[in-house]
Amino acid sequence: MKRLILILALVATPLFAVEPDEVLSDPVLELRALELSKGLRCPVCQSESIDESNAPISKxxxxxxxxxLVAGDSDQAALNYIxxxxxxxxxxxxxxxxANWLLWAAGPLMLLLAGVVGVxxxxxxxxxxxxxxxxxSADEAAALRDILNK
Incomplete structure (x- = not known):
């Protein structure tokens, strides 16, 4: 039964780069791992999650x-560790x-600043x-005629 649930869970979710030797035998832990890894970025690829990337660091x-997760950490504790x-x-x-609030606010603040400068x-x-x-003047006109006549 556990294998059937694991197979269904693995078929129902895209596994892009997850290799078979990485899959946990406990389907509940595997689903938790898949959910956590969806929110983690590959440090090499930067625009892909670690599940989508084949980079060694993602593995x-x-x-x-x-x-x-196998050690017993909660989802948040595992994320905090990473x-x-x-x-x-x-x-x-x-x-x-x-300091991330500054990064989130930088785009709108720069747009507002550009608008103020433009106005x-x-x-x-x-x-x-x-x-x-x-x-x-008469002197300027004479000087101009002298230049043009040369």
Missing amino acids: DLRLLVRER VARYGEFVLLKPTFGG SYVRGRAGAKAPQDDAL
Whole structure:
């Protein structure tokens, strides 16, 4: 029965790069490991989860997640362990705490700053005097004729 549940769980979820020797014999732990690894980024590929990546570091991270779960860690404790070792970079969805709030707010703040600069520039240009087409003085006209006649 356990094997049937494991087979159904493995068929129902995409396993991209997870190798057969990595799969846990306990289907409940394996499902927990798959859920955790969906939220972990491959440090090499950066845009893929560790389940989607074939990089050796991704395999190490998949094995580490499974080791922590077999050791009895909760999901959050396993994530905390991995983040403590590799930093928040391995999370596909970084937290909002700490200095990350600045990263989350940087895009809207830069857009707002660009809008303020653009509006102030346009308003400044609207109030500027237009260049005048002043006629040349007699001395300037004579100097210009001398230059053109040479």
